[in-house]
Structure formats: C-alpha cells, structure tokens
C-alpha cells in the first residue's frame with residue numbers, strides 16, 4: 001500500500017507539532033522517520049495509523065482518502081515500544097488474538113489460526129517459545145512476538161515506533177538486520193521511528209529527516225549522508241567538523257586543499273573520514289597538533305588541537321578518522337604537529 005500525506009498540520013494547544021507535512025511513500029518501501037526528541041515523529045505515525053486526527057491535511061492510502069477512517073479500518077499494523085503484549089496470554093494466544101477477534105464472517109477457523117500462528121512464529125524464528133508467557137521472554141524476543149502479532153492480520157502497512165528503543169546495543173544490532181531481512185521477505189510498506197541515525201541508515205531504504213515538525217530532507221541513506229540538504233541534516237546524520245571560511249579558518253582551510261566555489265556559502269562541514277593528516281614539511285607551519293586518539297574497531301578517531309592567534313580563544317577540537325593501517329603508518333605521538341588534507345566539504349550559508 002502506498003502512503004501520501006498532503007499538507008498535514010497538528011497543534012497541541014499553541015504548540016505546532018507538525019507543520020505542513022507533505023510526504024509520499026511508494027508501496028513496499030522501508031522508511032525511517034528520523035529526528036531529535038520532540039520533533040513530531042510519533043505524532044506523524046499516530047496520524048497515519050488513525051490514532052490521532054490532524055488539524056488539517058489528508059492521509060491517502062493507495063490513493064484513497066482515509067483521513068476520517070477509524071484506526072481499525074485502515075489495514076495498518078503497529079508495534080509501539082510501550083505497546084506491551086497481553087501478559088495473561090501465551091505467546092501463541094497473543095499472536096492469534098487479532099485473528100480471533102475478527103468479525104465472524106472474516107474469522108478463520110481454529111485449525112487455520114493454528115497454522116498461521118506457527119508460520120508467523122517460524123518467520124520470527126521463535127516457534128519454540130509458543131507456550132511461554134511474555135514475562136518469560138527477553139526484551140528482543142518480546143519485540144519479535146509483538147511484530148508477529150502485528151503481522152497476523154496481514155496489514156498493508158506496518159508502523160513501528162522505536163521498536164528496539166528499550167533494548168541493549170548488541171540485541172538492537174541483531175534485530176536491525178533481522179527487520180531488514182524480514183522486510184525483504186514480506187515487502188510490506190513499513191515506517192519506523194527512530195532518533196538513532198545509524199539505525200535509520202542501516203535499516204531503511206528511505207530516510208525522512210524531521211525537525212520542529214517539518215521535513216528537512218527525504219532520500220536514500222546515501223543521498224542524505226552524501227548530499228545533506230542543509231546544515232541541520234549534515235550534523236544530524238553523522239559526525240561532522242564545522243569550519244567558518246570568513247575568519248581565521250580561511251588560511252589553513254585553503255592550505256588543506258579547500259576551494260570555495262560559492263561565495264555565499266561560508267560554513268564548511270567536513271566529515272572526519274574526509275580529513276587525512278600528514279607529518280611532512282608542511283606540518284611545521286600548521287596550527288594542528290595531535291591531542292589524542294581512540295580505537296573505534298576497524299578505524300581510529302584522531303583528535304586534533306588547533307592553535308588560535310587571538311589570546312584567550314580556544315578553537316574546538318577537530319576530528320579525523322582513518323583506517324588502523326594508515327594511522328600506524330603515520331607513526332604519530334601526542335603533541336606532533338600535523339598538516340591536514342581535506343578531501344571533501346559540504347558548504348552551507
């Protein structure tokens with residue numbers, strides 16, 4: 001099912017939670033709504049689900065205006081972080097619930113329900129837990145059962161609000177991959193809310209970046225990361241160094257290979273992996289010294305301190321990132337003076 005949101009606005013009292021949202025999601029996409037806390041992600045999800053009414057604007061599902069339809073008549077399944085399983089029911093009964101409460105005419109027979117629930121349990125790879133109660137499951141298992149329960153009624157759209165929010169980092173990582181694979185298998189149009197940019201980039205085919213109730217950018221993970229529409233997106237979707245071309249940064253930026261081709265744009269954002277460092281003759285006149293470094297696994301993050309000419313001013317630390325081998329080859333020690341080479345910058349004004 002495709003989703004079209006046209007001019008959606010929503011206020012709570014005087015507070016504008018959503019401000020003229022226009023968004024088109026083609027059938028079968030796996031979309032991440034990404035943004036800082038309070039930017040309106042959950043409100044938008046609830047409006048699509050029919051759990052909240054917009055003040056203005058329309059929600060079209062497969063081209064049909066469903067704005068005034070009740071949540072139960074939209075063909076949407078949802079999994080919310082705090083939308084707990086029924087504690088007094090077994091895993092099996094939790095998943096069967098949606099099928100058993102269907103109107104008599106649409107309700108499958110008990111044998112059919114049994115088959116379907118076991119199929120879903122195999123899909124989420126937890127068939128062996130069918131007779132347990134929710135309290136006897138781990139957090140990750142509970143989330144997978146909640147997803148199986150949402151899928152039981154064959155929704156045309158799946159909405160997930162911070163589905164892995166409460167889980168620890170390694171379980172989260174496994175479930176991300178698992179959700180991606182599951183989506184490949186089922187191809188249900190799905191939207192999940194997250195404030196974790198890594199999660200959005202890793203799982204989604206499309207990322208929608210929200211801020212203060214507005215869409216800042218929509219695109220594939222690589223479009224968002226490599227071509228951020230503005231400074232907010234650039235900062236939010238990955239670590240970046242911010243330089244100002246109109247002050248004393250200008251001299252060393254030019255030394256580092258930066259060319260300003262738009263005179264209006266004076267702020268350069270440079271990703272740490274777009275900075276290389278050198279310990280050559282150039283370095284003696286460089287304002288940078290090696291302050292510290294950290295191992296990130298396959299890469300090293302280097303902290304560079306910069307001298308500033310104005311007394312009493314301190315420049316922010318500059319971060320560079322490089323493969324372990326490159327760092328080893330440089331044979332650096334703390335306090336070494338280094339020259340910077342910048343491969344690429346994004347310019348904003």
Ligand SMILES: Nc1ncnc2c1ncn2[C@@H]1O[C@H](COP(=O)(O)OP(=O)(O)OP(=O)(O)O)[C@@H](O)[C@H]1O
Pocket residue numbers: 012017035036037038039040041042043044195
């Ligand atoms: N029922 C409500 N009454 C009043 N204000 C609300 C209500 N629901 C949400 N808000 C406000 O609207 C804004 C957007 O809330 P929303 O839950 O959509 O944000 P979010 O992006 O999902 O945030 P988080 O990542 O923290 O969950 C917030 O400032 C919130 O306080």
